[in-house]
Structures are given as structure tokens and as C-alpha cells.
Amino acid sequence: MSRIGVFTCHCGENIGATVDCAKVAEMCRAIPGVVHSVDYKYMCSDPGQRMMQEAIREHQLDGVVVAACSPRMHEPTFRRAVSGAGINPYMCEMANLREHCSWVHEKGEATTNKAADLIRVLVEKVKHNEPLHPIKVPVTRTAMVIGGGVGGIQVALDIANGGHKVVLVEKSPSIGGHMSQLSETFPTLDCSQCILTPRMVEAAQHPNITLMTYSEVEKVDGFIGNFKVTVRKKARKLDEKLCTGCGLCIQKCPNKKISDEFNEGLGTRTAIYVPFPQAVPNKPVIDMKNCTFYKTGKCKVCEKMCPTGAIRFEQEDELVTLDIGAIVLATGFKLMKTDAFPEYGYGKHKDIIDGMQFERLASASGPTSGVMKRPSDGKEPKTVVFIACSGSRDRAKGVPYCSKICCMYTAKHAMLYKHKVHSGKAYVFYMDIRAAGKDYDEFVRRAIEEDEVKYIRGRVSRIYEEDGKLIVMGADTLMGGEPVVIKADMVVLATAVQSNDRSEELAQTLHVSYDSYGFFAEAHPKLRPVETNTAGIFLAGACQAPRDIPETVAQASGAAAKVVGLFSNEELTREPIVAVVNRQAAPVYSTCTGCFLCQGACPYQAIEQEEIKARDGQILMTLARINPGLCQGCGTCVATCRTKAIDLQGFSNEQLYAELMTL
Amino acid sequence: MAEQFEPKITAFVCNWCTYAGADLTGTSRIKYQSNVRVLRVPCTGRIDYMMVLKALHKGADGIIVSGCHPNDCHYTSGNYHARRRWMVFKKMMEVMGVDMRRITFSWVSAAEGARWAQLVNEVTDQVRALGPYTAFRQVVGAGVE
């Protein structure tokens, strides 16, 4: 007969205020098989855990139910505590009295009865629990970082410096990401490329880092420690071993009028190009869509000019499959474009630009060499209006969240403008000023007090063009909502930070969760910000949520630490929640009929064939066998099996039947 | 005044989505009716239709089966297999004359705390209006148990 202990937690007032814990403990004492039932204020605390361990020893308990918060919260905590008292950790289950009971129902008899029901279900389950032992799996100690912006570079450097190999995959021809597009960074006004390019070069030259630029992840199979990642190396149309980065091809390319992505459409580039002069690797790429040769069959000037003969027009994409132990997602963000604003002209006005476009105008390596010229006619703008919160915090635009970085970069933009056009007038329309970081508020004060940027608290309802000027119609709420009309030469919208293009697709490829905005989901919002719910896949930077550079770098180092921790052992210990096909003595061997209807149900190809042989070598039957290294414990095969020859450890048929039959 | 009938609702939920979503309902302190009893499984793929039959056997008036949205299954495809299973199971139960208004299948993600509460409330109200599942209870009662 089982000897089960039930420990009901008050969780302070969280459970205790709504559920009568003492009564629940008493009700549980009456369940057959329960020999010990108590309630306590904080089971997860040190004294709480110790009390439980003493009770296990004193009453010789062989199973434990902790009735407290969600098992997703503390199951590992209590399993560890229980194993400290000498019994197998898998003999401990948790009943969720908090998230599923006290926090969602009113105080009363019905709630207390529900609590007792929930515990009883787990008691019946535990009666059928079996001791389980962790499974050991080898770990491939190579990491993959997807995304080569400042976050991805930081992760790669940290892991590489930790002594492990890293593959850094970046979809554009160069690493650097959005940070390489910025002119100066807040709050120091450091030149962005000056602080980034040394890191980029370090990543490229690091012996432990392999750069795969102009590449995308196509398929991910396997599981933590044992991923098989297929990467598509898009064809640069170049033999990289021969190219010296001399740039002659770019100089000579006759097709010079292609809209430049790096300059956010404000400049032009050639068909064979590097995205920016400091690109790493400094090897060009041919834009197949716009190249004259691919469109008409004529040209090939670059091939003729190349001194090393590195151009390869026939080059095809290459698919490479790599063995990877851990993956870090650092794919960054994108900015909402100005065409999302009907009230501001649907993006038709060339002089209404977004924050990144302003960065390119301000940048010394940008299309105007850092001189303030407005895009439409190249004239110096004398009055510039900056509109913060364009699209963010706006349910109507589908972005109810705050994009975090705009208040700071708007102040920065206004300051940069004033530094370049001393007599210019800068206005900022804001809702709030969110300057919470170190030296951030001081930075904004400088903009207001030293650089005389005029801050107006209010929103802008409309911008239209009249006589070559942009008429900005806003309001000043600190003056009672008084309308403010400004005739501006240029308007900069601090548009919303959004998840990158196709981030949903990437998340699905990696089997990682994402929210309704396409940002990747962390395992826990407070306590596990760099992990995802998919073991072995970590997060860094703005792909998780809007984030500035210091936070991205910090998070990147955090993710790297997780990877290095994962790689600190040669073997990974896996949870034994896996499916098993039963085996019995001859002549039955198993209740499995060898029909293999289960095989199609497994997402991890974990179901193998096992030949049962007689002593003379004759094959008696072929039965299903589950590879415990691959099985992830979903149980789909268990539900598919007609004879129930397969069972899932931890959620077995007996356990679930017992849970069901007690309700 | 006669005691109002309170339906018994059994819910089978997957650990990674709906169970987590229900946790979020709790964390957000959104209140819902307390008739439901949640049973945790790792994935909707694990949910055997025989479990639903046992729930009915044990007197459930309403049943909820819920998991991750298609494409978001933590185990990649468990919910796709579950979906097919339910499509066939539902048709079979309808052919046999079981009142399938009492069994609700849903996709509730880990971020949909409010939606879980809404779903539970809707199902509880719906089943309360349908009344106790006497037809099935009669069948159970006609046996030795």
C-alpha cells in the first residue's frame, strides 16, 4: 500500500486567503494511501522544504503531493527537495492550488472542495508513479547564433572566448545589423560604427567563430545537444577564396541606380555591392533581381574587371547541414514604415521619414555624407518636427506596447540636428519621456536645456503639404489642449519597433513560441528571459522585445552564459519523461503487434525497429522500440497505439486512468 | 428553492500551451467559474479518446479538450494528430447519438490567459443550460457499477 504525504501550502495569503488550507489538509488525511497530510505557510522556503524532508524520513513516505502553485513554477524545486530526503524525485507531483484555484475563484466552500479534488487527482496519480532515472545524452559542443547584429556578435564572442566553436549565421551580406546603420548612439553620442566595427572584425577573425553571411537557416531537426541545422548559403556569385575585396567590380558596375537598403531607400547602390564600406566580410554580392546580366543576358563588366577572376555567375545556393548543440536567436527587429500612417500621407511625402532614415541622413557615411539635406530637394531643413510614439502605444495601429528606444533616439536625433544646423528649430511632440537607463534622463535634459529642443506634450493628428512645407497639426496638452500648427521642412517619425520579417516562420522552423506581435517568447517573463520553452534554444536582443544596445549586449552575454553552462558537461542529462514500448518474456515478447502505425505519429523519428531473434538467429518478429535519446515525451504514439503497448513514463495510462477515475 | 444544477466539467489540457495559459489566467487574477477540473498531459497528442469516454463514465456533464494552436505545438505536430483524431471521434460520437455540444475542443495558447477564462465560463454556462447528462448517466447506472 502506498504511503503518501500531502503538503498543502498557504503560499502566504495567495492560497490561504481563498482556500481553507487546514480543512483541505484534513480532507486529504481521509484519502486511502495518505498517511501524512499537513498545511504550511511557504512550502518552497528552506524551512518548508526541510519540514517535508523530515516528514518523508519520519513517516517513511514513498510518494509526495505538494499542493501549492503551478508545477510549471516549482516542480523542479520540490523534486530536488524530495530526492534530498532519499526518494526518487519522480515520486513527487504538484497540485495547482494557486494559478488554477485560489487566484481564479472566490473564497468559499466550492473553492475549497475544488482544491481537495485537485489534490486527490494527484494523489491517485502518485500511487502509480514509478521511480525514473535521468537519461544521458552526448552534447555537440558547437553553438549556432542566428543573427549577426550587435547582439549576435556579442553572443558569438562570449561563447568563443569561453572555448567553444560558434557558427554565426546572418541573412544579409554583412554582419552588423541595425547598429551599423546608426550614426551616433545614446547617451554617449559615440559613433556607432566606430564601436561596432572592432567587434565585427574580432568576430570575423576569432579562431572559434565561423561566419556564414548571406545565409539563412532552412531546417532544424533534433533536440538539445543534438540539433541538425540545415543552412542555405545563398549564392554571392563569387568565389570567396579568390575575392580580395578590392572593390573594382563595384566601381565599374554600370547599374548604379538601385535603391539602397542600407540607406533605407535614401541612396542608391550598384547591382554588385557591399552593403556598406566597413562590411564584414568585405566581399560583394550580386543582386540577381536587379543585375543587368541576369535580366538581359548582357554586361558581365564585373567579371571582366575582376583581377582575380572571382566572379561566378552560375553559382548556386548551397545547403549545408551542421551538427549543433545549442542555438541562440538574435535576429533583431524592424521599424514600422511611414506608409502605415494615413494621417501622415501614407508615406508619399519624401520629407516625412522614419528614425532609421534620419540616422542615415545624419551619418557621415550616409547618402548626404552627414549633411542635413531633406530628401525631396536636398535643401537644408530649417524646421524639423520629431514625432515620438508614432504607431507605438496605439491599439488602432495594432501596437499597444511601448517601443522603448524612441524617446531616447528622438532626443538624440533632435540634438544631432541642432549640432548640424545651429539656427534650426527642432520640435518634439511626445506623450511621455521614457528615459530610464543610466545617464538617460540627463541626456534628454541636455537636449532640452543646452540644445534648445522644444518639447511639446501632445500628439499630431495630421500632416499635409502646402507650398513646399509640411503642415504639422498637433496639440499641446500642457496648455489645455491648445492646437499647435508648425510649418516644417522635414518630419521624423519615431515609428514602432516591430518583430523582424518572417520571424514567425523562423520560430516555427525552430519550434519556438512567439507572441501575437511575432516577438519570440521567453520561458518566463521574470526569471528566464534568455531561454525559450524549447530546450537548447536561447534568445538575445530585440527579437524578444524592443530593446536598446546596452540591454541587448547584457542579454547576449546572458544567453552566452547559458550556452557555455550547457556545454560545461560532455553529456546532457535528460528528463526521463519518455515513451517506452513494453517488453515481456518469451513467447509474448511484447504486446506490440509490430504494425508501426505509431511511427508516423512521432515528430522526432524516435520510433525504431527492433528484431526479436530466436537463438538460431531466425527473426521471430519485428517490434517497435523508442530511442530514449530522441523521444521528447509528447505521448502521441501512446494515444495512437491500439494495444497500448507503448506507455509514457510520467504520464502513463495507469496514472491518467487513476486521475480520471477519481473525479 | 431547488439547488441549482452545477455541471461537472473535466478538462484535458496540454502542459505547454493551455495549462500555461490557465496559469496566466491565475497570475492575472482573472476570475472564472469553479466547476472545471483540469488534468495535465504533456501534449494534446497524448489525449486518448478513451479518456474522454472515462470522463463521461465518471459523470462529467461537459468536457474541454484544449491545446496549442496549429503550428505552435511544443512537440511540433502532436496537436495535428490530435486534431485528426478529434475530427473522426466527433463524427463517430455523433453517429452514436452522443450530445457533442457537451464536448468542446479548443486551442488556447500560453499567452491567452483571458481567453481561457472566457472559454471556461462559456462552456460552463453552455453545459449548465443543457442540464445534467442524464442519458449517459442512465447507461452507466444500468451496469453493475
Add this chain to the structure above:
Amino acid sequence: MEAVIRRAKELLEKGEVKAVLGYAQGTGGVRRPHFAKRPDQVDKLVLDATCAQNLAVYATKHEVKKLGKVAIVALPGTQRALIQLMAERQIRDGEVAILAVDGAELKELDSAQGLEEHLALKTQALDAKDKAKLAELEAMSTEARWAYWQEELSRCMKCYACRNSCPMCYCEHCTMDCNRPQWVPVASHALGNLEYHMVRTMHLAGRCLECGDCGRACPVGIPVHLLTFSAEETIHELFGQRAGRKAKLDYALSTFKTDDKESFIR
């Protein structure tokens, strides 16, 4: 028929098969299965419209497998069952010589591939009476259907003739007999009968060959074949897959499409 008898004798004389399984005259005008192990036993074989039983059910039995290679006189239902059994790895390719009979046509098939090609040329349709009954059920209200099946199943006594006659019910350790845990009560009370037939229907969904043997076997005349037919037709309508067609397993409930369409999941 002559062709069948001739070939059967030939196969036995040459020792290519150890037995020929077909139909023979039984008592009361019923046809029963006949195992001819010697050429002289072959003359008892008959083949006419009253021969209906699905003989594939014997192909998975130990006693038959122990004999070695056997030849089976296979009507359409038996043919479909044989290929499905091969897909489910219960019969190995070449273990059975198939004397496929379709109306007056006899074709000898030796491999799963051959059988698949043969079946690809055949159409499969439900018997008109069964179709009409299924349509009638479809038109009933939920309560009427419940009453109908409660009435029919009240006669069930768990004799398991339906299970025994079905070629796809080959599992030696059937779930219905499992008592740890006992998902389906063994007793033939209302609950036990209901759950048994529900679970059996689900086990056959995507695997039923629509041969109708289960309904014919039932001693108290419950139309259990309608349940499995309905499940099989549902699978075909929803997913386009059918049992008894391919030598490679194409089981609807262990495959899926990301855009399987349904309208009832909230």
C-alpha cells in the same frame, strides 16, 4: 471456378503452397472456410454469390503461418484486407499467394506491389442497403440516434464474434481484454457494450476494408458494420485516404496535413 480449382491443384501438387484456403459448402446453405492441404481436397471448393466471408482473417493466425506459404481464394474484401495487412506488416510479401477473384475474372498475384496495382483498377462501393441505412441515421436527431444504438446494443452479449471475424483485429492482446487499467468494462451491460463498440470503431477508422463481416458475424443481428463503415467513409471524406489500397502504410490517424479543415475547434 474451374480455373481456381485447376490452379489450386497445381499449386499443391508442385508444393508451391502448403494449403489452399477457399470456401466450401457448409450446413444450412451457409458457406464456410475450407483449407485444402492435398490436391484431392480441392474439389470441395465452391465459389458463388453466397461466399462472402473475409478469408484474410486466417492469414495472421499462428496455425496458418506455421504451415508455410498458403494460397487464398480472395474476393475483393479479402484482397483489400490482405494488402492492408501487408502495409501493417502482419503478412510478409510473398507469404501468401493471392488467387484474386473479381466476378468471373481470376488473377494470380504474388506480391504486395502486384496486389496494389490490381486494386488500383478496382472501385469500391458500399452496398445500397448499408448506404441507405447510413443516410437514415444521418437524418435522425441526436436523441433518435442514441435511442437507436441503445436499442441495438442492448442485445450485445460481448461474444466478440465481430472482433474475431475482422481481419484487422489481429492484436493478440486486445485493449478490450486489458484490465490494468480497464478502459472498457468487459461486462455486457449498457456501458460496457457502448464503450466496446465506440473504441472498436475508432480502432478501425482508417483501417476498415468495408467487407461487412462483423455485421454478418453478429449472432443477434446488430449492424455493427455500419459503425466502422461510417468511420471509414468519414476518414475518406475528410482526408482522402482509404484503407486497403496501398502496400505502404497510409494511415490517416498517424499522418496529417497542416491545413486539415474543421469548423468546430474553438
